[in-house]
Amino acid sequence: MAKQPGRARHDDDDAPIPLKRRRRRPNREAAEEKLGYEASHDALTNLLNRRQFLRELEIAISGAKSGVATFSLALADLDDFKIINDTHGHESGDDVLVHLAAVLSGELGAGDVAGRLGGDEFCVLIRNSSAESVLGRIKERLMDYEFRSATGETFHAAATFGLAA
Numbered sequence: 567m568a569k570q571p572g573r574a575r576h577d578d579d580d581a582p583i584p585l586k587r588r589r590r591r592p593n594r595e596a597a598e599e600k601l602g603y604e605a606s607h608d609a610l611t612n613l614l615n616r617r618q619f620l621r622e623l624e625i626a627i628s629g630a631k632s633g634v635a636t637f638s639l640a641l642a643d644l645d646d647f648k649i650i651n652d653t654h655g656h657e658s659g660d661d662v663l664v665h666l667a668a669v670l671s672g673e674l675g676a677g678d679v680a681g682r683l684g685g686d687e688f689c690v691l692i693r694n695s696s697a698e699s700v701l702g703r704i705k706e707r708l709m710d711y712e713f714r715s716a717t718g719e720t721f722h723a724a725a726t727f728g729l730a731a
Contacts, residue, residue, distance in 0.1 A: 608682040610660060611667035619681025619689055638697035638731040642666070642704075645724045654715035658703055661713055661721045669707045673700050683724035688725075701727050 606618035607632040614622065629635035643663065644650075662688065662713065670680040670688060676693040683689055692700055712720050 567601075570647055598725045600711040611682050612690070613667050613670065614679055614681035616681065616683045619679065619683065619691070622679050622681075622691055623689075626693065629716065635693060636727060638692040640692060640697060640701055640730075641728040642670075642688040642690065645685035645726055647723075650721065650723065653720060654713075654717075654721060658713060658715045658721075665713070666708060666723070667709060669704055669711075671705070673703050675700075697729055697731055701729060 589633055595649055606615060607613065608615045613619075625640070626635065627639040630637060642643050645664065647659065663682075666688065667680070667682065670690060674680060674690070675692075677693040678691060678695060678700075680688060680690045690700070690704075705725065709722060710713070712722060
């Protein structure tokens with residue numbers, strides 16, 4: 567039977583195909599993948615969110631307890647972030663958060679992960695690199711970057727880091 571516009575699709579026996587069976591699997595898989603990503607990543611920075619980062623940390627702790635692996639944990643807190651938001655606007659504050667996330671991601675080695683715990687707090691799980699050299703590069707790249715506010719003012723951002731190895 568020839569297809570007619572507006573007519574429901576039919577199988578080989580000319581029985582109507584239910585709408586649910588006609589859905590394309592790739593669209594569903596892509597949607598599920600997108601939802602999984604959104605559930606595990608921070609929307610602004612695309613780093614792991616708190617929940618997913620803590621899962622990664624639990625895995626690292628289990629590996630360390632069993633003697634399989636070691637890791638270092640770094641905490642980062644942006645200095646005077648409230649002042650940046652109040653002085654230069656929340657858009658500029660978001661720019662600082664996004665830039666720090668990009669710097670963190672760019673300096674991580676294979677197996678290392680970074681997450682945004684909330685607000686201006688970040689965490690880095692360093693499994694396969696020298697923690698001191700990674701943090702040194704991150705601090706340098708952050709302090710060397712010049713931000714520009716919506717009004718054209720330039721400013722710098724800094725962060726305080728803590729390290730447990």
